[in-house]
Amino acid sequence: xxxxxxxxxxDPITYGHLDVLGRAARLFERVTVAVADNPxxxxxxxxxxxLDLLRSNVxxxxxxxxxxxxxxxxDFALAQKADAIIRGLRALSDFEFEFNMALMNxxxxxxxxxxxxxPNEQFSYCSxxxxxxxxxxxxxxxxxxxxxxxxxxxxxxxPG
Numbered sequence: 623x624x625x626x627x628x629x630x631x632x633d634p635i636t637y638g639h640l641d642v643l644g645r646a647a648r649l650f651e652r653v654t655v656a657v658a659d660n661p662x663x664x665x666x667x668x669x670x671x672x673l674d675l676l677r678s679n680v681x682x683x684x685x686x687x688x689x690x691x692x693x694x695x696x697d698f699a700l701a702q703k704a705d706a707i708i709r710g711l712r713a714l715s716d717f718e719f720e721f722n723m724a725l726m727n728x729x730x731x732x733x734x735x736x737x738x739x740x741p742n743e744q745f746s747y748c749s750x751x752x753x754x755x756x757x758x759x760x761x762x763x764x765x766x767x768x769x770x771x772x773x774x775x776x777x778x779x780x781p782g
Contacts (some may be wrong), residue, residue: 625652626737627699628704629691632657632672634771635679636753638745642710645739647683654702655680659692660709666754666778679768696731706735712746 628646632639632655646653655676659669667675669690680686691698698706707727709720724736740746748766757763757775764772 623651624649624706625651625654625702625703626708627654627656627704628708629656629658629695629698631660631663631665631750631752632676633663633667634672634753634767634775635676636745636748636750636767636771638710638712638741638748638766640679640768641741642708642747643686643740644682645741646708647685650706651685651736652706653683653686653708654704655686655688656695656698657660657688657690659690667774669741671774673773675768678770694730696727696734699734700731704734705761706737706771709736709738711738711740712749755761 626646626649628643630639643653643655657669657672657676665672673688673690676688680688695707707724709724711717711720720738727734727736753763754775755765757772758779762780763775767775
């Protein structure tokens with residue numbers, strides 16, 4: 623059974639993430655969405671909240687599960703018996719970072735492949751960081767994130 627890990631901070635999940643996930647779900651028999659527990663990135667939402675937001679949005683995929691991880695991604699991937707890591711590439715600016723990360727992961731665990739997947743072009747400029755910036759100032763993010771995520775962002779940035 624071909625199994626891949628789709629890792630990320632997912633703070634918050636966007637339609638671009640879901641687009642990449644849908645592509646991975648068609649390519650692999652099993653996909654594990656792995657939420658990185660990386661406090662150094664100062665996430666807006668707790669790991670538990672990010673998992674909750676994800677679960678309700680991936681329920682339509684029969685072959686997708688959601689979990690969290692800490693430590694090295696390749697160690698997690700091996701422990702999960704995954705064949706590959708899926709990474710989304712929005713734009714050329716993502717490539718250098720992702721390429722270097724893929725090479726490091728190959729150096730650490732050569733049996734785990736990294737595959738790059740491009741989302742639909744309508745999501746190519748959208749990132750979780752930009753979504754949070756727009757939401758922070760009261761902008762409409764409903765075109766970029768699912769309704770439950772938009773509501774959570776409004777709640778997180780409400781004054782008081």
